[in-house]
Amino acid sequence: MAHKISKRSDISVFRVLDFLRIANERERAGDDIIHMEAGQPSDGAPWPVIAHAKHLLDTDPKMGYTEATGMPALKERIVQWYHDHYSIDITTDQVTINIGASGGFLFSFLTVFEEGDKVALAAPGYPAYRNILIALGLKPVEIQTTDETNYQPTAELLEQLDEDIDGLIIASPSNPAGTVLTPNELKAVVEWCEKKGVRLISDELYHGVVFDGEVESVLKYTNNAIVVNSFSKYFAMTGWRLGWTVTPPEVTARMKCLAESMFVAPPTLAQHMALKVFDHTEILDTYVQRYKKNLEILKTELPKAGITKISDVKGSFYLYADIGHITDNTEEYCMRMLDDIKVAVTPGIDFDTVHGNKTIRISFAGSTDDVIEACKRIQNWGHNQRKANAG
Ligand SMILES: Cc1ncc(COP(=O)(O)O)c(C=O)c1O
Numbered sequence: 106m107a108h109k110i111s112k113r114s115d116i117s118v119f120r121v122l123d124f125l126r127i128a129n130e131r132e133r134a135g136d137d138i139i140h141m142e143a144g145q146p147s148d149g150a151p152w153p154v155i156a157h158a159k160h161l162l163d164t165d166p167k168m169g170y171t172e173a174t175g176m177p178a179l180k181e182r183i184v185q186w187y188h189d190h191y192s193i194d195i196t197t198d199q200v201t202i203n204i205g206a207s208g209g210f211l212f213s214f215l216t217v218f219e220e221g222d223k224v225a226l227a228a229p230g231y232p233a234y235r236n237i238l239i240a241l242g243l244k245p246v247e248i249q250t251t252d253e254t255n256y257q258p259t260a261e262l263l264e265q266l267d268e269d270i271d272g273l274i275i276a277s278p279s280n281p282a283g284t285v286l287t288p289n290e291l292k293a294v295v296e297w298c299e300k301k302g303v304r305l306i307s308d309e310l311y312h313g314v315v316f317d318g319e320v321e322s323v324l325k326y327t328n329n330a331i332v333v334n335s336f337s338k339y340f341a342m343t344g345w346r347l348g349w350t351v352t353p354p355e356v357t358a359r360m361k362c363l364a365e366s367m368f369v370a371p372p373t374l375a376q377h378m379a380l381k382v383f384d385h386t387e388i389l390d391t392y393v394q395r396y397k398k399n400l401e402i403l404k405t406e407l408p409k410a411g412i413t414k415i416s417d418v419k420g421s422f423y424l425y426a427d428i429g430h431i432t433d434n435t436e437e438y439c440m441r442m443l444d445d446i447k448v449a450v451t452p453g454i455d456f457d458t459v460h461g462n463k464t465i466r467i468s469f470a471g472s473t474d475d476v477i478e479a480c481k482r483i484q485n486w487g488h489n490q491r492k493a494n495a496g
Pocket residue numbers: 144204205206207208231276279280308310334335336337343347348
């Protein structure tokens with residue numbers, strides 16, 4: 106007799122990670138791969154943070170559990186960050202330290218939604234939102250966005266939904282498009298959620314990685330929203346697996362119980378490093394300058410390879426391009442690009458199951474030399490592709 110396996114665990118494969126695995130395998134086999142598939146800074150945590158970790162391991166190797174919702178000192182530092190960075194005052198009973206933003210999503214969704222609740226989100230969007238919602242028995246309601254709507258859900262688009270929703274996830278800057286909601290658009294989305302009693306979850310992971318003006322936290326407009334953030338992107342500590350949420354205190358209290366029973370505590374060494382990383386934002390800001398330069402190069406060079414419809418990137422380290430005039434099978438296109446010129450980029454189908462076969466996401470979190478070399482390879486290859494198609 107067949108043994109049971111849950112239906113809820115039957116979620117889509119995360120193709121970005123699949124592409125990363127394949128590219129890594131080929132690299133190990135000797136291929137000169139340029140990685141533009143993964144969303145992680147090529148420079149890790151600033152060196153003083155690493156030095157601090159080494160020192161701690163030498164002097165206090167025990168590394169026991171911390172409080173389930175994180176070290177008080179780190180929560181206080183995050184409170185300070187909101188004060189200094191956004192002029193927003195929050196309290197430590199709003200902060201939970203999680204295992205990445207990913208852990209924050211899990212706790213947030215579990216805390217505020219019931220099974221069967223409907224949660225809206227933009228397509229294209231970060232695929233894990235949809236996958237985690239499904240695994241928890243929630244229903245994702247996709248709001249189809251395009252280049253014309255800046256790949257962001259607006260209050261107008263929300264008004265057009267033909268079903269009632271319990272929650273809404275937004276991300277500004279977004280993954281995969283790097284587009285942002287303007288302060289007015291963000292305010293309008295918040296007001297719509299307040300009016301409808303919709304729980305808003307704001308993924309603010311790419312705050313700090315912003316090239317054009319500042320982006321606002323949703324906390325400026327409401328205390329009912331849940332903010333999810335992480336040390337993975339601006340803070341460049343991807344593999345240390347640490348993030349945080351800011352929630353209304355009654356939500357934090359529930360998260361504490363979930364945290365105790367699900368993970369006991371977030372990783373201790375990573376928390377010590379996170380506390381230190383706030384003192385080295387001058388190093389992190391040089392990374393952001395590099396991403397900005399990389400983006401400028403791509404915006405100039407990609408059109409020469411026929412990649413012209415590029416999202417209006419204001420932050421993050423991704424650009425999203427509609428290449429429907431070149432192919433309607435970007436999965437095959439990206440695999441061919443990897444085979445032919447050893448450049449790894451991601452097909453859009455991960456982010457948008459409807460139109461993603463015409464789009465690609467390019468990560469420019471790597472070195473500028475890599476971006477320049479990738480552009481050269483894509484230009485030569487793109488030229489041959491178009492010639493081959495014409496012939
Ligand atoms: C928009 C977005 N949210 C969340 C995550 C997950 O982040 P973390 O490493 O903090 O779990 C990612 C990772 O790429 C992301 O792009």
